[in-house]
Amino acid sequence: MSHELQLHPDGRLRHLLSLDGLPASLLEELLDRAEAMVPHAHAGTALRDRLAGRTLCTLFFETSTRTRSSFQLAAMRLGMDVLNFDVATSSTKKGESALDTLRTLEAMGVDLFVVRHADDGAVAALAAGAAQGTRLINAGDGRSSHPTQGLLDMLTLRQRKGRDFSRLTVLIAGDLKHSRVARSDLQALRALGCGEIRVCGPANLLPGDDVLRGCRVFNDFDQAVAGVDAAIMLRLQRERMDEGLVPSLEGYYRDFGLSPERLARAAPDALVMHPGPMNRGVEIDGGVADGPQSVVLAQVGNGVAMRMAVIDALLRG
Numbered sequence: 001m002s003h004e005l006q007l008h009p010d011g012r013l014r015h016l017l018s019l020d021g022l023p024a025s026l027l028e029e030l031l032d033r034a035e036a037m038v039p040h041a042h043a044g045t046a047l048r049d050r051l052a053g054r055t056l057c058t059l060f061f062e063t064s065t066r067t068r069s070s071f072q073l074a075a076m077r078l079g080m081d082v083l084n085f086d087v088a089t090s091s092t093k094k095g096e097s098a099l100d101t102l103r104t105l106e107a108m109g110v111d112l113f114v115v116r117h118a119d120d121g122a123v124a125a126l127a128a129g130a131a132q133g134t135r136l137i138n139a140g141d142g143r144s145s146h147p148t149q150g151l152l153d154m155l156t157l158r159q160r161k162g163r164d165f166s167r168l169t170v171l172i173a174g175d176l177k178h179s180r181v182a183r184s185d186l187q188a189l190r191a192l193g194c195g196e197i198r199v200c201g202p203a204n205l206l207p208g209d210d211v212l213r214g215c216r217v218f219n220d221f222d223q224a225v226a227g228v229d230a231a232i233m234l235r236l237q238r239e240r241m242d243e244g245l246v247p248s249l250e251g252y253y254r255d256f257g258l259s260p261e262r263l264a265r266a267a268p269d270a271l272v273m274h275p276g277p278m279n280r281g282v283e284i285d286g287g288v289a290d291g292p293q294s295v296v297l298a299q300v301g302n303g304v305a306m307r308m309a310v311i312d313a314l315l316r317g
């Protein structure tokens with residue numbers, strides 16, 4: 001990913017396309033900004049004048065529950081006008097390209113697009129074709145990147161474990177191969193200086209060494225989870241898989257599911273995280289997902305504050 005595309009020459013963010021290569025100082029600034037947004041994220045009108053008169057458009061070529069809704073709410077908390085573009089009933093079905101669609105909406109006065117697309121690099125390609133003043137946020141492209149999820153995961157970790165990531169051992173487990181969340185989390189954890197990053201999954205669901213740089217790789221989940229401060233569980237992404245990668249869901253849970261017994265091997269105050277949507281009984285036991293160590297819904301809640309912070313950083317600098 002070219003930094004010239006996402007950063008201004010002075011290092012400020014122009015678009016948020018990927019966390020890859022972003023300096024720790026910039027990530028920390030975004031996390032600090034999100035913390036300041038937390039009191040205003042779920043209620044209140046205190047920030048309603050902040051971006052009043054500006055327009056955000058969600059342009060989702062793939063399904064979403066959390067990301068799209070939290071961007072909508074984040075924009076509304078900041079007083080923006082919000083357009084939820086409905087791809088399914090639009091002229092994209094007549095063959096209009098994504099870039100022509102974006103340009104059309106730009107002409108109506110949209111300042112900021114939040115885009116999700118099934119193809120790797122699709123959001124960066126749109127950013128390259130957008131007008132100079134337009135801003136884009138990548139809300140997930142293929143397997144590549146989901147930067148606001150990476151940031152909200154770091155916010156959730158930081159709130160509960162403190163700002164010093166060097167003291168933490170964090171495990172990311174499951175279908176890393178198909179997961180854009182894993183890639184963004186790994187980039188953020190590395191940038192923030194996480195003490196030990198572990199990954200675990202079946203050999204055929206692990207990505208290449210370039211993605212796993214600096215990680216301790218495990219195939220045995222019992223060993224991987226021992227003593228960790230947080231376990232980030234990933235959804236088995238069957239929609240991105242060729243047939244046969246996972247012979248049976250029962251077998252997958254047996255070998256790679258976060259069961260209560262496995263969680264007991266982690267540090268006693270270990271956090272259980274998952275970006276959602278969860279496959280209960282596949283990568284995570286339902287009781288663990290709802291249990292006292294789970295911060296899954298706190299992650300969702302933080303999504304609003306984190307997205308407010310990113311929108312604010314892009315539009316106010």
Ligand code: ASP
Binds near residue numbers: 140235
């Ligand atoms: N919601 C996340 C994403 O869009 C994680 C997932 O779908 O598994 O990448």
